[in-house]
Structures are given as C-alpha cells and as structure tokens.
Amino acid sequence: MTVYKLFSGVRLIYNDIFTVGGEASQAVTGDVLEVSFCCGGRSEYRRSRHCYYLAEGGYIIRRCSAGDEGAAYPTGQYSGVTLLVDMDTEFEGFSELFDGAEEVPRLLSERLGQELYISALRDSAEHIFRELWECREKASAGLMRIKVIELLMALGELDMGTSQAKEHRLTDEQAELAERVCRFAIDNMNEHYTIAQLAKMTRVSQTKLKSCFRMVYGCSLYAYMRRQKMYTAAELLRTTDRNILDIAVDCGYDNGSKFAKAFRDVMGRSPRDYRKYKGVRMEHFAVRKAEQPV
Incomplete structure (x- = not known):
C-alpha cells in the first residue's frame, strides 16, 4: 500500500493486495468520504446487513463514520485506487488550484447522503481513475492533486439515482x-x-x-x-x-x-x-x- 497526502485531510492510496483469508482493511476512524476504484480482483463492503461487491472496472462512493468496517477481499486479491477525504477538515490548498474547489467534496457528500453509489459502467470518472492508476509510479504530487480535483468534480456531476448498488449486493x-x-x-x-x-x-x-x-x-x-x-x-x-x-x-x-x-x-x-x-x-x-x- 502506498499513501500520498495531497491536501490537508485528503489521501490518495494505491493498493496491491495479496492476502490469505480475505482479511479486511482497517476500520474507519472518523467522518470520511471514500471513493475506491477496482483495477483487479474483488472487494467487499458491509452495510446494514448487506454485502456490496466491487469488481474490476467498477467504483464505489460511500460516506463512512467511525467504527465502520473497512473493505474485505474475498478472493484474497485486489488492486486499486482509493481516495479518502476527511470531512472534518477545511480542505486547505484546494482553492489554490481554482476558486470554489474547496466546496467540491462537501457538495458531493451532501448529494450522496448515507447511500452507497456503485458504478460498473465506463464513464468520465472511470477514465480519470485509470489515469491515476497508470501514473502511480511516475506522477508528481502536483499532477495527482489536479487529477483528484478533476475526479471529484466528475463525480459531483453524477446522477445518484443511477447507482447500481442493488445489482451488486447480497x-x-x-x-x-x-x-x-x-x-x-x-x-x-x-x-x-x-x-x-x-x-x-x-x-x-x-x-x-x-x-x-x-x-x-x-x-x-x-x-x-x-x-x-x-x-x-x-x-x-x-x-x-x-x-x-x-x-x-x-x-x-x-x-x-x-x-x-x-x-x-x-x-x-x-x-x-x-x-x-x-x-x-x-x-x-x-x-x-x-x-x-x-
């Protein structure tokens, strides 16, 4: 796992996991907006007596509270990109890129509410995720910051009613x-x-x-x-x-x-x-x- 702290309260994480037993990642420790894209393998998220599954090419957006379970990896194999946004921060540095950028995470979180959003379709957000994954070993922090803002803005344009969460749950x-x-x-x-x-x-x-x-x-x-x-x-x-x-x-x-x-x-x-x-x-x-x- 490689972690980049791009802004105050904003972390970009690259995961390449091979684990025995399908262990879960660490539990959430605060009020966090999570956006995860699966590049390979499979991940599982539990909420309200349901399990939601993310496969290659899909992404999930969820609002997490302290104590919520982290992702699990039922096949023991997973690679992907995760963006974690601490909603208790002021997002310092966002406005340095362009005016109003600091409001983007809050607007996305408000539109999402307490729901899960899952997409398995190719869209503008999926394209940005793949760019982030492909540049993981050579991109500068500046380029990653720009891509993260671009990603959040693309996600902010989503129609939350198009979520495929129900089709990917048990x-x-x-x-x-x-x-x-x-x-x-x-x-x-x-x-x-x-x-x-x-x-x-x-x-x-x-x-x-x-x-x-x-x-x-x-x-x-x-x-x-x-x-x-x-x-x-x-x-x-x-x-x-x-x-x-x-x-x-x-x-x-x-x-x-x-x-x-x-x-x-x-x-x-x-x-x-x-x-x-x-x-x-x-x-x-x-x-x-x-x-x-x-």
Whole structure:
C-alpha cells in the first residue's frame, strides 16, 4: 500500500493486495468520504446487513463514520485506487488550484447522503481513475492533486439515482452461504462435489448457490476451485519434494495428464518446469478452515 497526502485531510492510496483469508482493511476512524476504484480482483463492503461487491472496472462512493468496517477481499486479491477525504477538515490548498474547489467534496457528500453509489459502467470518472492508476509510479504530487480535483468534480456531476448498488449486493446470509461452501470445498479439495450435492447439503436451490457464489467470488465454483487447487499444488511443488502425482491426488486429480494441463493453464508452465524453476510468483486466494456447510 502506498499513501500520498495531497491536501490537508485528503489521501490518495494505491493498493496491491495479496492476502490469505480475505482479511479486511482497517476500520474507519472518523467522518470520511471514500471513493475506491477496482483495477483487479474483488472487494467487499458491509452495510446494514448487506454485502456490496466491487469488481474490476467498477467504483464505489460511500460516506463512512467511525467504527465502520473497512473493505474485505474475498478472493484474497485486489488492486486499486482509493481516495479518502476527511470531512472534518477545511480542505486547505484546494482553492489554490481554482476558486470554489474547496466546496467540491462537501457538495458531493451532501448529494450522496448515507447511500452507497456503485458504478460498473465506463464513464468520465472511470477514465480519470485509470489515469491515476497508470501514473502511480511516475506522477508528481502536483499532477495527482489536479487529477483528484478533476475526479471529484466528475463525480459531483453524477446522477445518484443511477447507482447500481442493488445489482451488486447480497444479504449477509447469502454472502455467508457462499463463504461456507467455499471453505468446505477448499478443505475437501481432494474430493469432487457437484453443485447439486452442495446445494442439497446447504438446503438451497442450485440457482441460488451459483448466483451467490458468483457474486462473492466473481466466477463459478468450478473455476474458483480449479484455480485454488493449482495454487495449492504450486506451493507444494515449491516447498516440498513430494511426488507430482501424489500432489495431484491431494488436489483432486487422479489423472496426471489432466492435472498437468490444468496446472499449465493456470500457472503458465508444467508442474515439472514450475518445480525446476521454483515458480515465478505465488498469488494467494482465501484459504480458511471450515466445517461441513449445513
């Protein structure tokens, strides 16, 4: 995480997160306006017994109070840009760029109220977010300040009634259903469970299970577990001398050729070559112990 303090009470944060367990970021400590853009991975925000999800290319605007939960990362992977504006400050320095700039954050906050705004559409704000992300390692503080003001002004023109928050949310119970199934599948990755079996175990319809899982993790259970199995196999290849076929069995494959193909598809090289070169990079997804999801 890289933090730039651009104005009094205004921080621009670049996140590149790989975490095990989907840990949440720190809780909010004051009256803050947060604007976050997702460049990759997935983030989760909880409010009023609902969970809201942000995927690549989307952004969220929310007003936070002391004690509100920070974002969580259900896949363990996230990169993005966050703007935090402390609403208790006077925004010194804004007016140096142009007259009236210091009023922009307050006007945006007033229009938002206590609602969440989520957009997954390409618009002028999304373009500015991407410019901020692409210049993160070479931009001057002066350019970042200009881009932040430009971003806040673009967001101030939004029609808050166009928020897609309802299309990107689950109830707490629905999110917990997906998380329980995910933990169970990971703890039993040497076995193969169909959606029908898991739905029966959790006493929900297959359609509900599939839609809840996709909302939380951004893909099907099959795709998620295939990737998770290959990450687990890669870690074993790097850190142990175990036979490759034994590792394949532990990851639910009794056919060495199918395991090798799946591993190459996910990791970019064969298991043997990966072990030989000790891998290039391990990217972790959420791995948490669980009981049977009933």
